[in-house]
Amino acid sequence: MISYTTQAEAWPVNRKASLTISRPEPEFRIEGLNVYAGEKHILKNINLEIPRNKITVLLGPSGCGKTTLLKSMNRLTDLYSELKVSGHIFIENDDILNGTKNIPGIRQKMGLLSQKPFPLPVSIYKNVAYGIRLKGIKNKQLLDYNVEKKLREVGLWEEVKDRLHDSPERLSIGQQQRLCLARGLAVKPSIILADEPTSALDPVSSKIIENLFRDLKRHYTIILVTHVLRQAQRLADHVVFMNYGEIIEQGHPRDLFREPKTPQLKEYLVDGN
Amino acid sequence: MNRRKIIEQNIFRTLCGIASYSLIFMLGFIILIIFYKGVGSLSLEMVTKPPSGGYYFGGDGGILNAIIGSLYIAIGATLIAIIFGMPAALYINVHLVKRKKLQNAIRYFLDALWGIPSIVYGAFGFTLMLAMGLGASLLAGIITVALLITPIMIRTFDEVLSAIPMGLHEASLALGSTNTQTAFRVMLKQGFSGFITAVLLAFGRGIGDAASVLFTAGYTDLIPRNLDEPAATLPLAIFFQLSSPIPEVQERAYAAATILTIIILIISLTARTFSRKFTRTSIK
Numbered sequence: 001m002i003s004y005t006t007q008a009e010a011w012p013v014n015r016k017a018s019l020t021i022s023r024p025e026p027e028f029r030i031e032g033l034n035v036y037a038g039e040k041h042i043l044k045n046i047n048l049e050i051p052r053n054k055i056t057v058l059l060g061p062s063g064c065g066k067t068t069l070l071k072s073m074n075r076l077t078d079l080y081s082e083l084k085v086s087g088h089i090f091i092e093n094d095d096i097l098n099g100t101k102n103i104p105g106i107r108q109k110m111g112l113l114s115q116k117p118f119p120l121p122v123s124i125y126k127n128v129a130y131g132i133r134l135k136g137i138k139n140k141q142l143l144d145y146n147v148e149k150k151l152r153e154v155g156l157w158e159e160v161k162d163r164l165h166d167s168p169e170r171l172s173i174g175q176q177q178r179l180c181l182a183r184g185l186a187v188k189p190s191i192i193l194a195d196e197p198t199s200a201l202d203p204v205s206s207k208i209i210e211n212l213f214r215d216l217k218r219h220y221t222i223i224l225v226t227h228v229l230r231q232a233q234r235l236a237d238h239v240v241f242m243n244y245g246e247i248i249e250q251g252h253p254r255d256l257f258r259e260p261k262t263p264q265l266k267e268y269l270v271d272g273n
Numbered sequence: 274m275n276r277r278k279i280i281e282q283n284i285f286r287t288l289c290g291i292a293s294y295s296l297i298f299m300l301g302f303i304i305l306i307i308f309y310k311g312v313g314s315l316s317l318e319m320v321t322k323p324p325s326g327g328y329y330f331g332g333d334g335g336i337l338n339a340i341i342g343s344l345y346i347a348i349g350a351t352l353i354a355i356i357f358g359m360p361a362a363l364y365i366n367v368h369l370v371k372r373k374k375l376q377n378a379i380r381y382f383l384d385a386l387w388g389i390p391s392i393v394y395g396a397f398g399f400t401l402m403l404a405m406g407l408g409a410s411l412l413a414g415i416i417t418v419a420l421l422i423t424p425i426m427i428r429t430f431d432e433v434l435s436a437i438p439m440g441l442h443e444a445s446l447a448l449g450s451t452n453t454q455t456a457f458r459v460m461l462k463q464g465f466s467g468f469i470t471a472v473l474l475a476f477g478r479g480i481g482d483a484a485s486v487l488f489t490a491g492y493t494d495l496i497p498r499n500l501d502e503p504a505a506t507l508p509l510a511i512f513f514q515l516s517s518p519i520p521e522v523q524e525r526a527y528a529a530a531t532i533l534t535i536i537i538l539i540i541s542l543t544a545r546t547f548s549r550k551f552t553r554t555s556i557k
Contacts, residue, residue: 074447076446076447078371079371079443079446080371081372081373104446104449104450104451105449107446107448107449108449110447112443112447115440116440118438118440120445120459120462121462121463122462130458131448134449134454184447184448187448187449193447
């Protein structure tokens with residue numbers, strides 16, 4: 001029943017896509033998303049399309065709802081009793097907010113990088129292998145291969161190859177953040193959700209992460225939350241400027257940063273620079 | 274820093290120091306007195322033999338019956354407490370994370386259960402025992418002590434779990450774990466040292482409690498061989514010997530207390546070493 005309606009809905013979208021070939025289908029389509037925390041309306045009627053294989057930056061002052069928006073994309077908002085979420089978020093025409101869904105499966109389509117690294121309380125190796133094992137892969141060689149591959153992808157392999165079975169606690173915070181990225185990539189997601197991933201890092205480690213993102217966008221859609229204007233300028237392919245739970249302005253960074261249309265963004269650009 | 278602040282600082286440092294060191298001193302003092310009074314009557318016979326006739330009047334034999342009985346009851350009850358308590362604490366912190374009110378209600382009830390005096394558990398266990406058609410027995414003792422220590426076990430473990438940052442919980446879910454996988458593969462590992470503390474606290478409370486086993490486990494000079502036989506316990510052995518008018522028997526009570534203390538120390542040290550191996554990779 002569900003698959004039938006999904007296919008039926010997919011029809012017109014596909015036809016539309018074939019008519020306008022120049023524009024690829026978005027990774028995420030968010031429609032009428034509202035989030036309340038008790039009485040407080042923290043996300044107000046968000047409508048947004050996240051382009052595929054690009055870095056979309058959610059920019060805005062602290063407390064504007066960026067992180068909540070990011071967390072509703074992989075339903076981590078489910079963990080907070082005070083949050084009431086309504087609206088639609090589509091991934092491949094599948095509305096992840098409505099109906100009973102395989103939520104772990106949805107979350108495995110996205111890798112999460114949080115403000116502070118939270119390595120799992122297991123060895124470096126097992127951190128990366130964790131998600132792969134959850135997918136039912138037990139073969140030692142396959143695990144070894146994937147762990148090495150993902151650690152290489154984030155440039156951590158050379159630094160940790162001799163202490164794979166040690167606790168990640170001894171790693172620097174920047175290395176821990178890259179480990180968390182490798183761990184997320186190991187689940188083979190198509191999307192990376194990054195919530196101010198460099199805010200706890202030193203400038204050198206931040207730069208490593210930023211460079212990684214530039215490489216990774218060839219294979220992944222990246223959604224980056226930041227309040228650092230310069231980071232947005234360095235990385236963004238698409239900028240979404242938010243304030244007080246609303247999308248104020250969005251577009252290509254060149255247009256947005258050179259000619260802001262709204263007074264809020266103008267003010268933010270002036271203060272941020 | 275001005276003079277006033279320095280004086281204030283010094284006064285509070287001294288007060289805090291006195292408070293902490295006096296506690297350590299008290300603990301040392303208690304252990305010292307028990308050892309001092311008991312060490313004279315400690316003998317190999319005492320820990321290797323059950324009482325032979327007239328032990329409580331100064332006759333031969335030992336308290337092996339109470340040592341074994343206490344270990345049986347405490348270990349049995351702790352196992353039951355782990356079987357129910359560990360999943361319960363994980364459930365409260367992982368599955369119920371969104372239901373704050375229910376969490377608080379459960380915690381409130383557990384705290385209330387923790388606060389009930391052990392003699393009340395003894396009386397409850399006694400009623401339960403009669404209803405089940407059991408006599409004073411090892412099984413009744415184990416069940417009663419398990420009832421007494423399970424809330425302690427859950428709440429202690431729960432306190433540690435609730436202090437684990439939400440970010441770790443989110444990280445585990447974001448990788449695609451279910452709640453149950455998050456509970457057993459991530460939270461249990463991260464909180465493992467807290468789990469060991471909880472087990473130790475429960476075990477210590479269980480092996481040291483006299484009132485809950487008074488009616489339910491009974492007392493006997495024999496070593497129990499079956500769950501339906503009565504069992505002696507160290508706290509009751511101490512109690513019976515201490516209430517004797519014969520000085521020699523009273524001294525043996527202190528020796529029994531020494532043995533009880535040593536058992537708890539051994540269990541605690543082993544568990545700590547064991548937990549250190551397990552928590553090698555946990556994040557501090």
